[in-house]
Structure formats: structure tokens, C-alpha cells
Amino acid sequence: MRRAALLGSLLAACGPCGFQPDPGVKVVVPAMPSTLDWSTSDPTSWVNYPVMLATMKGLTQLSERNEIQPGIAQRWERERTPEGHERYVFHLRRDVKWSDGVTPVTARDFVTGFRRAAVGKERTETSDLLGVEEVLRLLERGAPRAEVDAAVERIGARALDDWTLEVTLQHPRSYFLARLANVYLFFPAPSAFLAGKSEDEVRAYFDRPRGGHPLSVGPFRVESWDRAGERVRLVRNPGSAFAPKLGPGERPVEVLTLLKSEVGPALYDRGRVGFVFVDSPLALRSGRFPDLQRRELLSTYFLAFNTQRPPLDSPEVRRAIAMALDRDALLRGLLPAARTTHVLLPPTMPLSATAEEAKRLPDFDLAAARELLQKHPVTRTLRLVHTARESFVPETAIAERIRDQLAKVGIQVEIDARADFASEIARRTYDVYLKRLGADYAHPNTFFTLFERTGNHFTGWDQIGGGEPLQRFQALRERADGEADFETARRLYAQAQEVLVGEQVVIAPLYHPDRYFRARPDLAGLSVDPFNFLSLGEVRLR
Amino acid sequence: MIRLALSRALRQLVLVPIVALASYYLMAALPVPTEEESKRQLSSELVESYRRDLGLGQPLGFLRPWEKLIKGERLGTTAQGVTFEEMLVKLSGSAGIGLVGLALALAWAAAFALLRAGQGRASEAAGTGLPALAFGTPAFIPALLLAPAVVERGHLLPELAAALVVSVWPGVLLGTLVADALRQELERDYVRTAAAKGLPRARVVARHVLPNVLPALLDSLPPVATTLLAGSFAAERVLGLPYFGQLYVAAVLQKQVAVVVVATTVFAALLVVVTLGVELARLLVDPRAREAGR
Numbered sequence: 123m124r125r126a127a128l129l130g131s132l133l134a135a136c137g138p139c140g141f142q143p144d145p146g147v148k149v150v151v152p153a154m155p156s157t158l159d160w161s162t163s164d165p166t167s168w169v170n171y172p173v174m175l176a177t178m179k180g181l182t183q184l185s186e187r188n189e190i191q192p193g194i195a196q197r198w199e200r201e202r203t204p205e206g207h208e209r210y211v212f213h214l215r216r217d218v219k220w221s222d223g224v225t226p227v228t229a230r231d232f233v234t235g236f237r238r239a240a241v242g243k244e245r246t247e248t249s250d251l252l253g254v255e256e257v258l259r260l261l262e263r264g265a266p267r268a269e270v271d272a273a274v275e276r277i278g279a280r281a282l283d284d285w286t287l288e289v290t291l292q293h294p295r296s297y298f299l300a301r302l303a304n305v306y307l308f309f310p311a312p313s314a315f316l317a318g319k320s321e322d323e324v325r326a327y328f329d330r331p332r333g334g335h336p337l338s339v340g341p342f343r344v345e346s347w348d349r350a351g352e353r354v355r356l357v358r359n360p361g362s363a364f365a366p367k368l369g370p371g372e373r374p375v376e377v378l379t380l381l382k383s384e385v386g387p388a389l390y391d392r393g394r395v396g397f398v399f400v401d402s403p404l405a406l407r408s409g410r411f412p413d414l415q416r417r418e419l420l421s422t423y424f425l426a427f428n429t430q431r432p433p434l435d436s437p438e439v440r441r442a443i444a445m446a447l448d449r450d451a452l453l454r455g456l457l458p459a460a461r462t463t464h465v466l467l468p469p470t471m472p473l474s475a476t477a478e479e480a481k482r483l484p485d486f487d488l489a490a491a492r493e494l495l496q497k498h499p500v501t502r503t504l505r506l507v508h509t510a511r512e513s514f515v516p517e518t519a520i521a522e523r524i525r526d527q528l529a530k531v532g533i534q535v536e537i538d539a540r541a542d543f544a545s546e547i548a549r550r551t552y553d554v555y556l557k558r559l560g561a562d563y564a565h566p567n568t569f570f571t572l573f574e575r576t577g578n579h580f581t582g583w584d585q586i587g588g589g590e591p592l593q594r595f596q597a598l599r600e601r602a603d604g605e606a607d608f609e610t611a612r613r614l615y616a617q618a619q620e621v622l623v624g625e626q627v628v629i630a631p632l633y634h635p636d637r638y639f640r641a642r643p644d645l646a647g648l649s650v651d652p653f654n655f656l657s658l659g660e661v662r663l664r
Numbered sequence: 665m666i667r668l669a670l671s672r673a674l675r676q677l678v679l680v681p682i683v684a685l686a687s688y689y690l691m692a693a694l695p696v697p698t699e700e701e702s703k704r705q706l707s708s709e710l711v712e713s714y715r716r717d718l719g720l721g722q723p724l725g726f727l728r729p730w731e732k733l734i735k736g737e738r739l740g741t742t743a744q745g746v747t748f749e750e751m752l753v754k755l756s757g758s759a760g761i762g763l764v765g766l767a768l769a770l771a772w773a774a775a776f777a778l779l780r781a782g783q784g785r786a787s788e789a790a791g792t793g794l795p796a797l798a799f800g801t802p803a804f805i806p807a808l809l810l811a812p813a814v815v816e817r818g819h820l821l822p823e824l825a826a827a828l829v830v831s832v833w834p835g836v837l838l839g840t841l842v843a844d845a846l847r848q849e850l851e852r853d854y855v856r857t858a859a860a861k862g863l864p865r866a867r868v869v870a871r872h873v874l875p876n877v878l879p880a881l882l883d884s885l886p887p888v889a890t891t892l893l894a895g896s897f898a899a900e901r902v903l904g905l906p907y908f909g910q911l912y913v914a915a916v917l918q919k920q921v922a923v924v925v926v927a928t929t930v931f932a933a934l935l936v937v938v939t940l941g942v943e944l945a946r947l948l949v950d951p952r953a954r955e956a957g958r
Contacts, residue, residue, distance in 0.1 A: 140820040141757065141905055148816065157743045325709070325742035349744055350754055350914055351906025384902045388812035395816065 144355055146377025147645060147663075149397040150386035151656060154352050158336065158344055159328035160306040161235050162242030168655070171306070172380065173354055175651070176658035177338035178309040179364050181212050181232070181287075182302045188420065188472055188564040188652060190299045193364075194218050194227060194310065194339070195287070198299075200606065207252055207278070208294040208604075212287040220312055220337040221359040227339055229281035231310035236279040236289075239307035241270065247307050250298060252278030252290040294604035296611050297565035300472075304653065305563055312337045341365045341659055342378060352382040356658070366647055366660040373663050375645075380656075396645050397656075400638045401514040406457055413643065416459060416636045417650040420468050420561035422569070423515055424629040425524065428553050430582035433500050437627055442494035443554075444484040444630035446531045452523045453633055456516045461634040466559075466569055466619050468634045470652070473566050473608070475616040483624045491531055503534040504553035509543035515558050515635050524556075547580045558635055560654050566615040570599045573622055573629075583628045595621045668954065672943045676936050683932035684925070688726040691921040692718050710919060713741045717922030729922045740920035746911065755930065757823070757907035758896055762934075764827035765834075765892045772835020773842055773881075780843035791843070798836035803829055803895040807902035815904045822903045829903075830895035834888040838881065845880040849873045879950050882942045889938040893931060 153169040160174045183193040195212035203209050218227040239248045240257050248254050257273045278290030291298060302308045315337065316324055328336045331344045338344070341364055342356035356378040359365075368374065383389055387405070390398040400406060400414060425447070427440045434440055449462035464485040467474040506524065508517045518539065525535040535554075540546045547555050561568045573579050574596055575589075584592045595618050602614035622628050641648045647660030714720075717739050719728025732739055733748040740746060746754075780791035807829045814825040849855065850873060858868045893909075900909040908927070915923035946953045 140760075140818065140823045141907075142818040143816040159743075322742065329743040348906050349746075350908075350911040351904070352910070352914075353906075381904070383815060383904055384808065385811040385815060389815055392812060 141351070143394070144353065144377065144379040144381075146379060147375050147397075147648075147661065148379045148381060148395040149648070149656065149658070150383050150389065150395050150399070151380045152382070152399065154349070154380075154382055155347070155354060157329055158331065158347065158354075159242075159325065160309050161238035161311050163244050163306065167244060167306075171304075171653075172656035172658060173344060173356070174306040174309070175304065175340070175655060176342045176356060176378070177340045177344060177359075178306060179218075179339045180302045180304065180306075180309050181214075182299050184300075184303045184564055184652075188470060190303065190564075193303065202294060203290070206293065208291040208298075210289045210291075210298070211282070212289065214285045214287065215363065216285055218339060218363040219361055220339060221343045221361065222334060222337055223361040225312065225314055225337070226284070227310055228284040228313075229287035230284070231313045232287050232308075233279045233281050234313035234316060235307075235309055235311035237274050237277060238311055240274055240277050242307070244307055247305065250291050250293070250295050252292050254278075255292065294606070295567075296603055296605055297563065297567040300563040300565040303563065304651070310339065338362075339364065341374075345377075354380045356380070364659065366662050368662055369646070371664060372646060375661050375663055378658060378661065390640055390642075393642070396642045397648050398640050399514070399650075400640055401512065403456060403516040403519065406638055407455070409458075411640055413640050414458065414638055415641060415649070416638055418461065418468075418470060418636050418652065419634065419650075419654050420471050420564060420568075420652040421558060421635050421654065422463065422466055422468060422631050423520075423556065423558045423633050423635050424466070424631045426555050426557060426579065426581050426629045427627065428550060428555075428580075428582060429586055429626070429628060430550070431553055433498065433502070434504075434553055436498050437625075438494050438498045439500060440627035440630075441484050442491045442498065442531070443528065443533065444627050445487045445494070446491035446533075447524065447527055447630060447632065448486045448488070449632055450486075451527070452520055456519050457636070458638070459636065461636065463631050463634055464623075466623055466629065466631050467566050467615070468561075471561065471566060471569075472564055473602075473612040473615050475612075475619060479616040479620070482620060484627060484630070488531070495531055495533070500533045503536050504528075505538055505551075506535050506554050506556070507538045507540055507543065507546055507552040508556040510539040510541045511543075513558070514637055517556060520632070521556060544578075548578075550580055550582065556632075562653065564652065566619075567599070567603055570595075570615075570618060570622075574599070579628070581628050583622075583626055586626060591621055591626050668947060672947070673940055676940045676943065679936050680929065680933045684730075684929040685726055687925045687928040687932075688718070688729070691925050692720060692725070694921065709741050713745065714919075714921055718925070729926050732922075733926065739922040739926060740915070740918075744914070744918040744920055746915075746920075746923055751908075751911070751926070751930075754906065754908040754911045757905065758893075758900070758909055759934070761823055761826045761830070761896055761899070761905070761907065762889070762892050764824065765831040765896075766889070768827055768831035769835040769838060769888060769892070772831060773838035776836055776839025777843040777846060780839070781846060795836050795840055798833050801833075802898070803833065804898040804902055806832065807899045811902050811904075822905055826896065826899040826903050826905060829899045830892050833895065834891045837891075838884055838888060841884050842877060842881050845877045846873065849876050875949065879946060879953070882946050882949075885942045886935065886939045889935055893934065 151172060155170045155173050156164040156166055157170060158173060160178055163170055180193050181195040182190050185191050194214055196215045198210055198212045201209050214229060219225060220227060236251065239245065240254050245258060249258060253273065253276045257270060257277065260270045260273055280288045282288050316327065319327065331347055336344065338359050339362065341359055341362045343359045344354060345357045346355045358374055358376050386395065386398045389395045400411065427434045429435060449464065453460035453462055464483050465475055465480045506521055508521050521537045525537060528535050546552065559569060559572060571577055575584050575592060598614050598618035602611045602618065605611040605614060623631065637650045637654055639650060644664045646662050646664055649657045651657040717729055717732060719725030722728065729739055736748060738745045738747045776794065779787055810825045810829060814821040855868055855873060858872060859865065897909040897913055900907050901913065912927045915927060
């Protein structure tokens with residue numbers, strides 16, 4: 123009968139009134155999610171963040187200044203076990219309910235979420251949890267399902283009671299609380315509704331929204347996801363313990379639709395959508411958007427050196443180049459504002475270096491650069507590689523200005539914009555490359571992992587001095603990661619940064635990128651978070 | 665005549681399973697990533713859906729996608745796959761746009777043919793310039809021009825804009841063909857004879873010329889239908905319409921191979937239906953077609 127009705131509509135060509143626009147607030151996003159299942163997610167996870175952060179919450183959350191604050195956990199204790207593990211006991215808020223309005227969020231939900239994440243597509247991200255390494259090994263060698271399941275049962279996540287969660291890490295990790303705030307693999311899963319479901323049914327539970335499911339904890343829940351129409355409709359979760367606080371004259375947003383459009387800016391100009399990113403350097407320079415807003419990201423754009431290719435195998439040459447770059451001039455006029463830098467860790471990052479420590483890193487000093495280059499001349503043209511795809515970083519202009527600035531100190535540079543940037547730098551035939559590094563969580567660790575032995579930096583610095591500087595860098599990072607004392611950890615991270623940027627000059631940081639967007643004046647709290655994800659959790663109507 | 669129509673119908677319909685098999689085996693011939701490769705390239709769920717939905721290695725495996733659809737099961741992965749009902753809803757939207765586009769294309773064709781039939785420099789310039797403009801402009805350009813005015817407006821505006829956008833190229837093509845055929849027919853002896861006998865020109869055109877021009881028009885309808893469908897891919901994307909064209913593009917991008925097999929066959933079936941309609945219409949209006957069939 124239903125199919126007959128559908129066939130009828132086929133014969134009638136179109137529905138009675140065609141495709142109607144969604145009600146409520148509409149936001150243009152650059153990409154649609156690949157899944158709505160936050161526990162398993164996807165390696166291309168950045169596309170999933172906006173929906174997951176609007177619908178879910180973790181044990182902790184971040185303050186405006188990127189400091190750790192209680193989230194679903196109202197408090198916690200942290201201790202080192204005699205075995206050298208780190209044990210957290212989280213005490214959960216009792217007033218947090220799933221979006222059905224009756225089911226409380228319990229410690230069991232976190233255990234379920236952590237266990238699902240340990241076998242999900244991003245399982246390596248959970249490897250700090252005690253026992254996950256074993257799960258990864260079993261999966262790697264294709265062990266029987268029962269064996270994997272048994273190992274998953276043993277991972278370091280345990281419900282002591284409904285409101286008390288025990289989490290044990292293999293090693294002390296000072297960044298763990300920061301990760302809990304916005305790495306969605308550590309969010310709870312509605313265990314009562316997943317119990318007894320097959321793998322396929324669980325997937326359908328998350329990725330086929332219907333009947334109020336999947337449940338959420340955040341201020342919104344997903345009502346529908348039209349893949350062909352490229353839109354996700356969120357509706358308000360009225361019972362959320364994390365609903366945005368309403369100011370005078372403000373009211374909540376009932377429906378929020380994320381959509382992709384080829385003509386997003388034009389739709390914004392006509393008032394048909396409430397938010398749009400502004401990435402085009404031309405549009406940013408035009409100065410014609412009175413409602414343009416800027417969000418500082420925890421991110422750094424840098425020039426990386428191939429430390430194994432002469433003449434860049436000399437740290438003095440690398441230092442000379444780092445000192446020959448006038449960061450202010452590189453960025454001048456390209457963007458409405460630019461936070462130029464010569465340090466890797468953004469100042470807004472907790473545990474970043476002090477001004478005194480930052481001074482020790484190579485900064486613009488043309489005379490010193492010339493002096494160094496007289497002793498260590500660069501006699502061949504250097505190949506600078508940067509990514510050719512569109513980005514909110516004006517890469518082409520920066521690359522051209524670097525070429526011009528280095529020409530003034532006698533270094534010739536040829537620019538190679540590559541669509542296959544990642545593959546190209548992996549070939550290590552470049553001399554220098556430009557790259558933006560963005561934080562995944564508010565902690566220095568997120569910036570340092572790229573430059574470790576297993577990181578995708580391709581700078582060859584793991585071979586400098588037989589690997590000694592890299593080992594020292596990793597040892598400092600490791601000690602800092604395990605350090606409970608804030609100031610000691612900060613000092614160790616600063617020392618690690620100094621090895622990478624100051625002593626070995628593997629990279630020359632250039633600026634901390636910002637993200638620009640336009641949001642309608644009647645929308646409050648619609649923004650971008652420091653990790654470059656659309657932030658919907660605080661949105662409200664004026 | 666009914667026998668003739670049926671034989672032509674069968675001849676056309678046999679194309680559908682051929683396309684279905686061809687698209688199935690093309691997709692099935694795609695290399696399935698090994699376990700090692702799949703870690704880097706495709707998620708295990710995608711590989712699993714690939715094997716399951718295409719019935720690889722099973723007898724009559726090519727029927728598997730259709731069997732799943734008929735049973736109401738989902739084709740493809742949980743996140744990106746589709747069910748029969750979803751597909752029908754999407755298809756209804758695209759078919760509607762296509763039908764309106766066809767009507768608009770016929771209107772464009774008539775208008776353009778009349779324009780070319782006219783005397784004077786302006787008509788001549790338009791007759792030459794318009795096809796050059798229409799054929800040299802991909803469908804997404806007018807779609808992009810219209811998009812800011814219609815996207816997110818509802819009330820069938822985006823659908824009508826899509827139909828308009830996809831109809832221009834086929835309309836001008838049809839108009840060119842019809843105008844040329846019309847011109848050739850008007851220069852024939854029987855037209856001069858009819859005029860010499862005192863028949864009004866309009867009557868000569870309506871009664872004698874148009875029936876001779878109609879076969880040319882009918883011949884061009886199948887390629888026009890193909891163009892309408894292909895144009896709908898771009899138009900639906902730019903105009904934010906969640907219909908079959910978008911579904912097809914998304915299925916290709918998301919490597920939902922079983923959906924691609926089914927969607928390709930559905931497109932082929934639509935074209936066969938159009939061709940069949942043209943064949944039947946030709947039998948009705950063209951005595952020479954009936955003669956040739958005997």
C-alpha cells in the first residue's frame with residue numbers, strides 16, 4: 123500500500139509541493155558527516171565534529187580560556203597506582219539525562235562508549251586506556267571475536283556504581299582530561315538502548331535517526347539526516363543539562379539545520395541561512411562584511427625543513443632561514459588580522475611557553491640571518507611545496523612572499539603547489555613545505571605528536587645526530603605528559619619545544635591562523651571552537 | 665499494428681536487463697581490496713556491503729541487489745546506503761523535474777523553430793547565436809546564476825528552476841532540428857503545388873508539412889531525454905535538491921556500488937521508456953514507419 127502511494131507520487135511527477143526548506147536556523151557547512159556514531163566514528167572525523175559536539179557531552183568541558191572544567195563529571199580524583207598506571211575516579215552529575223527525558227546518564231554508559239571506541243575505526247585514539255593496546259594487537263592479528271570481546275571487557279573503564287566511573291590509563295597522561303572534553307570517542311553511549319542489538323542494528327541506531335533516536339545529552343539531538351539532500355536536521359533537546367543559558371530577550375533555537383550549498387554566501391546575503399564560513403582571501407580583504415567575526419584557533423602555520431637535504435642539513439642554514447622571515451610582512455594585508463609567531467604552541471594553549479622561554483627561539487633578525495648565510499651559503503634553488511587545495515590560510519600568497527623575502531638574503535626558491543601534498547612530502551624530495559597544524563584538544567601534546575618518530579612530519583629529523591635530539595624531545599614530552607604538576611609540565615613542554623624549534627630548527631612557525639565567519643545578528647552563541655569546528659552548543663535566538 | 669508495437673516494445677525492453685547485467689559485472693569487476701589494503705582504503709563495513717550486496721561468488725549473484733530492494737532491505741552501508749522506498753521518493757522528484765523539463769524543452773524548441781523560420785537579420789543572428797550560446801554553456805552555469813534566487817525558497821521554485829536549466833540545451837537542439845527539417849520541407853514541390861492550388865499557408869504547414877517534420881522531432885527525443893537526465897545531476901546539486909541525481913552522485917562518491925548498479929539500471933529503464941514512447945508515437949503518426957514494419 124505504502125509502495126503504491128510512493129509509485130503514485132512518482133507518476134504524479136513530484137510531491138504535492140516539492141522539496142520544502144527546513145524551518146528554523148540554517149547553517150552552511152563545508153562537509154556532511156560520514157557517520158553519526160560518535161563511539162566508532164571515522165578517520166575523516168573532522169566532518170563529524172559539529173553534529174557530535176552539539177548533541178553530546180564528555181566527562182569534562184573547556185572554559186572560554188581552554189581550561190578544563192567539570193562536564194558530566196562534577197569532580198574527579200587522580201592517583202598513580204603501584205603498577206605505574208594512572209587511575210581516575212569520576213563522580214557523575216545525577217541530573218544529566220538522555221534526550222528521552224527519563225533515562226539517566228550513568229557510568230555504565232561511559233563504559234559502553236569506551237568499549238565501543240576501543241574496537242571502532244579510530245580505536246588507536248583510545249590506546250592510553252589500560253588494556254586497549256592488547257585489543258589493538260588482537261585485532262591486528264585477526265584474533266577470534268570472542269577473544270577480542272574478552273579483551274575489551276578488561277580495558278581500563280569500570281562502573282563502580284551508577285554514578286562513579288573508574289578509568290585507568292596505562293601510563294600517567296596529563297592531557298587525558300583535555301581529551302575527555304572534546305574527543306568524542308570518550309563520550310557516553312546509551313547502553314540501555316544498545317544492549318542486545320546486533321552490530322548492524324547498532325549502526326542503524328546511530329546512522330538512521332528516527333523516533334527520537336539516537337539519544338543525545340547535549341542541547342540538540344539529530345532528527346533526520348538526508349544524505350542525498352546533504353542536510354542534517356537537529357532539534358532542541360529540551361531536557362538537556364547543558365542547554366545554553368538564555369540572556370534577557372533570548373529564546374532557544376528549536377530546529378537547526380546543517381546543509382551544504384554551492385551558493386552559501388549568496389544564501390547568507392539573502393537571509394536564508396544564518397551562518398557561513400568566509401575563507402576566500404579576496405572576500406576577507408574586501409572589508410565589505412560588517413558582520414564578519416573572527417575566532418582564534420589553537421593552530422599554527424609553519425615552514426618545515428627537510429633536514430636531510432643539503433644545504434638544509436645544516437642547522438645554521440635552517441636557523442638563518444627562520445631568522446630571515448619577517449612574519450609581520452608575510453601576513454600584512456592578507457587577512458583582517460593575523461597573530462604572527464615564531465613559537466609552535468599558541469599562547470592561548472594551556473601550558474604554552476612563557477615570553478621569556480619564547481625569546482630563546484629563532485625570530486626575525488635579518489642582520490643575523492645574513493651573517494649566518496655568509497658562513498653557510500645556500501648555492502642552489504630550494505623547492506617550497508604547499509598544498510594546492512582551497513584553504514582559509516592564504517597559502518599561495520604566503521609562499522610567494524617567502525620566496526621574495528628569501529631572495530633578499532640570496533636564497534632562490536621555486537614554489538610547487540601540490541594537490542597531492544601529503545604524498546609529495548612523504549617522498550621527501552622537497553626542501554621546505556608549508557603546513558597548518560591544528561589542535562585536537564587543548565593540550566601541548568596534540569602539537570608534539572606530529573614531530574615524533576612515528577609522526578607524519580617527513581622532515582628527517584629523526585636521523586639528525588643518530589636520533590639523539592629526537593629521543594631527547596620525546597623523553598621531555600613523555601615526562602611532561604606524565605607530570606601532574608602544572609608548572610613542571612609547562613616547563614618540560616617548553617624545553618621540548620626548544621629542542622624542536624630552537625636547537626634543531628626543524629620548523630619555523632609563521633602565524634596562528636584564525637577562522638572567519640558571518641553569523642546573523644539575531645543569533646547568539648553560534649561560533650567556531652578553538653579546534654576549528656563549528657560550535658552549535660551555545661546557539662540561541664535574540 | 666499492435667503486434668508491431670509489441671515487437672518494438674520487447675526489442676527496447678530487452679535493453680534493460682542487458683544494462684543491468686553490464687553495470688553489475690562492471691561493478692563486480694572492480695578489485696575488492698584485500699584485508700591489508702582495506703585498512704588503508706575502505707572501511708571493513710564498506711567492503712562487507714560490497715560483497716554482500718553484489719552477491720559476489722553466489723549463483724545468480726547479479727539478482728542480489730534487486731532481491732534486497734524488493735525485500736525492503738537497505739543497499740550499501742548503514743550510513744550511506746538507501747532503501748527501495750527512499751530511492752522511489754528520490755526518483756519521483758527527479759522524474760518530475762525531467763517531465764517538466766521535457767515540456768519546457770518542447771516549448772523552447774517550438775519558439776526557436778519559429779524564430780529561425782522568420783525572415784530578417786535578427787532572426788538569422790538569433791538562429792545562429794542561440795545554439796552556440798546554449799551548446800557552449802554547461803547546465804551548472806545557469807543553475808549557479810539562478811541558485812541564489814531559488815535555493816531554500818521551496819514552493820517548487822528550485823524544482824522549476826532545475827527544469828528550466830536542464831531544458832535549455834535540449835530545447836535549442838530540438839528547435840534546430842525541427843527548424844532545419846521544416847525549412848527542407850517548405851522547399852519541396854508539394855508545398856508549392858498546394859500553395860498554387862490556393863491552400864492557405866497555415867493549412868499547408870499544419871496539414872502537410874508538420875506530419876513530415878514530426879519524425880525528425882521524435883528521432884531526437886531519446887538523446888534529449890539523456891541530456892535532461894545528465895543535466896539534472898548538476899542542477900540538483902547546485903540547487904540543493906535531494907533527488908535521484910544527487911543520490912546517484914553521492915553513491916558514486918561514497919563507493920556504494922550496489923546503489924550505483926541499481927541507479928544505472930533505473931536510468932537505463934527510464935531512457936528505454938522514453939524510446940518506447942517515441943516508437944509508439946511514430947507508429948501512430950508516421951505511415952512510413954508502419955509500412956517499414958510490415
